[in-house]
Amino acid sequence: MTNKELFENKDELMNKEIVIKGWIRNHRKQKEFGFIDFSDGTCFKHVQVVYDEKLNNFSDVQKMHVGCAIEVIGNVVKSVNPKQDFEVSATSITLLGDCPEDYPIQPKKHSREFLREQAYLRPRTNLFQAVFRVRSVASFAIHKYFQERGYVYFHAPLITASDCEGAGEMFHVTCFDLENVPKKDGAVDYEKDMFACPASLTVSGQLEAESFALAYGKTYTFGPTFRAENSNTRVHANEFWMVEPEIAFCDLKGDMEIMEDMLKNVVHYVLDNCKDEMEFLDKFVENGLIEKLTKLVSSKFNRITHKECIDILQKANIKFEFEPKQGEDIAKEHEKYITEYFDGPVFITDWPKDIKAFYMKQNPDGETVAAVDLEVPGAGEIMGGSQREEDYEKLVARMDELGMEKDTLDWYINLRKFGGCVHSGFGMGFERLLIYLTGIDNIRDVIPYPRTPGNCEF
Amino acid sequence: MTNKELFENKDELMNKEIVIKGWIRNHRKQKEFGFIDFSDGTCFKHVQVVYDEKLNNFSDVQKMHVGCAIEVIGNVVKSVNPKQDFEVSATSITLLGDCPEDYPIQPKKHSREFLREQAYLRPRTNLFQAVFRVRSVASFAIHKYFQERGYVYFHAPLITASDCEGAGEMFHVTCFDLENVPKKDGAVDYEKDMFACPASLTVSGQLEAESFALAYGKTYTFGPTFRAENSNTRVHANEFWMVEPEIAFCDLKGDMEIMEDMLKNVVHYVLDNCKDEMEFLDKFVENGLIEKLTKLVSSKFNRITHKECIDILQKANIKFEFEPKQGEDIAKEHEKYITEYFDGPVFITDWPKDIKAFYMKQNPDGETVAAVDLEVPGAGEIMGGSQREEDYEKLVARMDELGMEKDTLDWYINLRKFGGCVHSGFGMGFERLLIYLTGIDNIRDVIPYPRTPGNCEF
Numbered sequence: 001m002t003n004k005e006l007f008e009n010k011d012e013l014m015n016k017e018i019v020i021k022g023w024i025r026n027h028r029k030q031k032e033f034g035f036i037d038f039s040d041g042t043c044f045k046h047v048q049v050v051y052d053e054k055l056n057n058f059s060d061v062q063k064m065h066v067g068c069a070i071e072v073i074g075n076v077v078k079s080v081n082p083k084q085d086f087e088v089s090a091t092s093i094t095l096l097g098d099c100p101e102d103y104p105i106q107p108k109k110h111s112r113e114f115l116r117e118q119a120y121l122r123p124r125t126n127l128f129q130a131v132f133r134v135r136s137v138a139s140f141a142i143h144k145y146f147q148e149r150g151y152v153y154f155h156a157p158l159i160t161a162s163d164c165e166g167a168g169e170m171f172h173v174t175c176f177d178l179e180n181v182p183k184k185d186g187a188v189d190y191e192k193d194m195f196a197c198p199a200s201l202t203v204s205g206q207l208e209a210e211s212f213a214l215a216y217g218k219t220y221t222f223g224p225t226f227r228a229e230n231s232n233t234r235v236h237a238n239e240f241w242m243v244e245p246e247i248a249f250c251d252l253k254g255d256m257e258i259m260e261d262m263l264k265n266v267v268h269y270v271l272d273n274c275k276d277e278m279e280f281l282d283k284f285v286e287n288g289l290i291e292k293l294t295k296l297v298s299s300k301f302n303r304i305t306h307k308e309c310i311d312i313l314q315k316a317n318i319k320f321e322f323e324p325k326q327g328e329d330i331a332k333e334h335e336k337y338i339t340e341y342f343d344g345p346v347f348i349t350d351w352p353k354d355i356k357a358f359y360m361k362q363n364p365d366g367e368t369v370a371a372v373d374l375e376v377p378g379a380g381e382i383m384g385g386s387q388r389e390e391d392y393e394k395l396v397a398r399m400d401e402l403g404m405e406k407d408t409l410d411w412y413i414n415l416r417k418f419g420g421c422v423h424s425g426f427g428m429g430f431e432r433l434l435i436y437l438t439g440i441d442n443i444r445d446v447i448p449y450p451r452t453p454g455n456c457e458f
Numbered sequence: 459m460t461n462k463e464l465f466e467n468k469d470e471l472m473n474k475e476i477v478i479k480g481w482i483r484n485h486r487k488q489k490e491f492g493f494i495d496f497s498d499g500t501c502f503k504h505v506q507v508v509y510d511e512k513l514n515n516f517s518d519v520q521k522m523h524v525g526c527a528i529e530v531i532g533n534v535v536k537s538v539n540p541k542q543d544f545e546v547s548a549t550s551i552t553l554l555g556d557c558p559e560d561y562p563i564q565p566k567k568h569s570r571e572f573l574r575e576q577a578y579l580r581p582r583t584n585l586f587q588a589v590f591r592v593r594s595v596a597s598f599a600i601h602k603y604f605q606e607r608g609y610v611y612f613h614a615p616l617i618t619a620s621d622c623e624g625a626g627e628m629f630h631v632t633c634f635d636l637e638n639v640p641k642k643d644g645a646v647d648y649e650k651d652m653f654a655c656p657a658s659l660t661v662s663g664q665l666e667a668e669s670f671a672l673a674y675g676k677t678y679t680f681g682p683t684f685r686a687e688n689s690n691t692r693v694h695a696n697e698f699w700m701v702e703p704e705i706a707f708c709d710l711k712g713d714m715e716i717m718e719d720m721l722k723n724v725v726h727y728v729l730d731n732c733k734d735e736m737e738f739l740d741k742f743v744e745n746g747l748i749e750k751l752t753k754l755v756s757s758k759f760n761r762i763t764h765k766e767c768i769d770i771l772q773k774a775n776i777k778f779e780f781e782p783k784q785g786e787d788i789a790k791e792h793e794k795y796i797t798e799y800f801d802g803p804v805f806i807t808d809w810p811k812d813i814k815a816f817y818m819k820q821n822p823d824g825e826t827v828a829a830v831d832l833e834v835p836g837a838g839e840i841m842g843g844s845q846r847e848e849d850y851e852k853l854v855a856r857m858d859e860l861g862m863e864k865d866t867l868d869w870y871i872n873l874r875k876f877g878g879c880v881h882s883g884f885g886m887g888f889e890r891l892l893i894y895l896t897g898i899d900n901i902r903d904v905i906p907y908p909r910t911p912g913n914c915e916f
Binding site: 002004021022023024040041042043067068069096097098099100103104105120121123124129132133135136137139140143147150151152153154155156157158159160161162171172173174175176178179181187188194195196197198199201208211212214215216217218223224226228230238239241248249390411412414415416417418419420421422447448449450451453454455456457458 | 460462479480481482498499500501525526527554555556557558561562563578579581582587590591593594595597598601602605608609610611612613614615616617618619620629630631632633634636637639645646652653654655656657659666669670672673674675676681682684686688696697699706707848869870872873874875876877878879880905906907908909911912913914915916
């Protein structure tokens with residue numbers, strides 16, 4: 001029986017015998033009895049196991065350290081501790097897997113930096129037990145949301161010969177022995193590599209997802225993406241997961257409706273399905289977390305243009321570190337101000353084209369594109385989307401203007417030729433959502449085994 | 459309104475006006491009227507749109523090619539064709555996105571080889587529309603199965619410095635300019651690379667998943683994995699998706715129960731939720747497909763040891779190309795024979811240790827390991843699993859025996875020291891499942907954008 005089943009059926013199990021297997025998270029010993037804080041990891045709550053010297057291996061049990069795997073046979077009984085619904089009075093405790101006294105995860109507060117070094121053990125702590133279960137449940141909430149609405153889940157290729165954003169920060173993928181890269185006429189002989197061309201790890205599945213949107217109407221990706229950025233910040237990782245929905249016959253307005261609906265839905269699902277975890281995070285990581293998220297679910301999302309946003313910022317009676325300017329990007333401090341100004345989430349639309357990607361729909365003003373960023377209180381930008389340029393000529397002209405290489409993207413351009421239509425999509429960095437959902441402020445602590453510059457352990 | 463909604467509510471919509479947007483899949487023109495085979499991709503079935511010369515743009519509509527995106531306003535009416543529940547009698551047809559006459563996807567039979575070259579357009583064909591929807595629905599079935607049973611979804615790292623199988627076929631990941639790899643004392647200066655060490659793309663998330671099993675009890679991965687094999691077969695790709703569940707306090711017997719239950723559950727879910735797609739695949743790809751799968755769901759999975767398997771093969775009154783031998787691997791022809799012999803799925807357990815991975819639990823006989831392969835009729839091996847060696851000393855001894863480098867795997871070995879326990883898991887190549895589910899015989903045709911030697915397009 002799992003701890004989860006035990007908690008769910010505690011009333012029926014009262015005074016019945018059960019068998020449970022799991023780990024000692026804490027062990028308080030008295031001369032004639034002892035308490036084991038027991039967890040099998042199937043739910044956030046721990047089970048209190050009590051035993052006394054009637055156990056025939058009492059002295060051995062008293063020697064069992066934190067971290068040991070054990071099997072407990074015992075009876076579910078009312079607890080003398082009013083905070084607990086029940087406890088398990090052990091009739092037998094068997095050691096299944098020993099653990100030495102110098103086990104790194106002791107029942108005390110460890111720093112997150114220390115726990116990162118013990119990444120393979122940290123899911124055994126309350127904090128990471130909560131965080132990675134939220135990660136799992138939020139993943140499912142996303143799949144459930146899209147699948148129930150008829151979206152086709154699209155597995156974007158990770159190894160790619162094209163470069164979505166036109167940016168250069170991609171990891172190379174090769175079979176070559178780096179000690180001895182084959183050359184021909186002085187240049188790398190890519191003909192000899194696995195794909196007979198230079199290959200990289202994708203930064204986005206969006207372009208390929210568009211081909212699915214134009215076949216299935218609605219599609220979404222949910223998979224890993226990579227950035228070869230040498231950024232040691234709290235929000236950058238070299239490997240992270242993205243959700244990228246793409247919808248045919250949908251304009252920017254429709255796109256925003258989906259963004260809003262999806263976010264509210266996922267947040268609601270996590271609040272509903274991770275009650276214990278969220279209460280823990282609210283108490284120990286971000287006070288007011290549950291209130292913040294509950295408020296989001298019931299709030300009206302505001303909609304302003306980038307121009308209106310800059311106007312508001314410029315009129316603000318506040319000295320910003322970066323002066324807000326028309327035609328330019330906004331900074332973290334501006335995002336913060338604007339969500340406080342509206343006291344809620346804000347969609348900012350119609351961004352200057354020069355700070356946005358080539359595939360975004362050019363507005364009639366010639367200066368802006370039909371792009372949108374969603375800013376939420378307490379986190380700033382949480383996702384971004386756009387209507388895609390469906391006009392073949394305009395797309396090609398923009399790519400030429402930016403000096404982009406069109407050869408590897410001819411298929412993408414052709415999507416505009418073969419029954420192209422108005423379509424839109426957005427991208428959500430999954431870890432950015434998790435930071436918002438958990439209150440954890442470092443991306444390294446919402447990824448099981450984070451990859452950041454200099455870190456590729458485990 | 460989507461086609462899916464239209465089919466689901468056809469009775470209530472009868473004689474009502476609707477607006478639909480999608481693509482022309484076929485267009486039959488008569489002098490005074492025309493028929494458009496219309497699809498918006500939201501369901502497998504197409505909608506028949508009929509129009510006549512009362513349309514004020516009748517002559518323009520008649521010129522619309524296959525592939526065009528259109529908007530149709532019309533009334534849902536009874537069809538004269540008894541095979542159709544309804545048709546849409548158009549009062550207005552508007553061109554949304556043009557398509558030239560030389561559009562590659564015409565309403566005729568295209569070879570799969572040709573369609574691979576048009577991978578960005580092939581989901582618009584009936585065959586691939588079916589295959590990739592099955593891929594999406596099967597993905598969700600897998601998530602749903604594990605989430606409903608309390609498994610924590612684990613995102614394994616893809617960039618890794620360790621090598622799960624001890625095999626060498628991994629892609630290198632680097633930020634180095636391959637034209638000019640930095641060297642120090644004649645060797646590659648990995649200190650200068652992003653992770654300050656040699657990095658590769660993972661071949662399996664299992665080892666890391668074990669750390670989650672020992673924290674959460676039950677976990678599963680579902681993500682991409684990579685093999686740098688130069689294999690041009692119908693079942694090998696360089697990039698594919700794997701499902702890798704891992705369960706604590708579970709032995710090989712329990713592992714097999716989960717493998718059987720999960721497979722039946724996923725197959726059942728796909729049969730239930732892709733009826734039209736599966737009927738199409740049954741009719742045009744593999745006759746008897748639905749019967750094969752239905753039979754699997756209700757069949758008893760047989761269990762034999764590898765030794766018993768070889769005994770049966772050796773006694774078989776048949777001349778195999780490869781002679782079955784005790785202590786050796788079995789070939790495709792043997793897999794086929796054994797599933798026919800039992801007329802159903804067969805678990806083969808307790809394999810010779812020398813042909814299996816280092817982490818598998820060593821049986822007391824000193825010769826075999828607690829490994830299992832599941833063979834299914836018509837496909838052979840569909841998944842493989844094992845109980846993991848939980849004994850620290852035995853694991854280390856086996857790694858030494860195999861000459862394995864233990865430094866990057868010290869954390870994995872330590873999982874045996876810190877409350878290690880009996881645990882098991884298995885791996886299922888997702889594309890292998892899809893080949894089985896769809897009857898498609900080439901892995902290139904169940905991956906949206908396959909990566910195989912020489913192919914990295916799109």
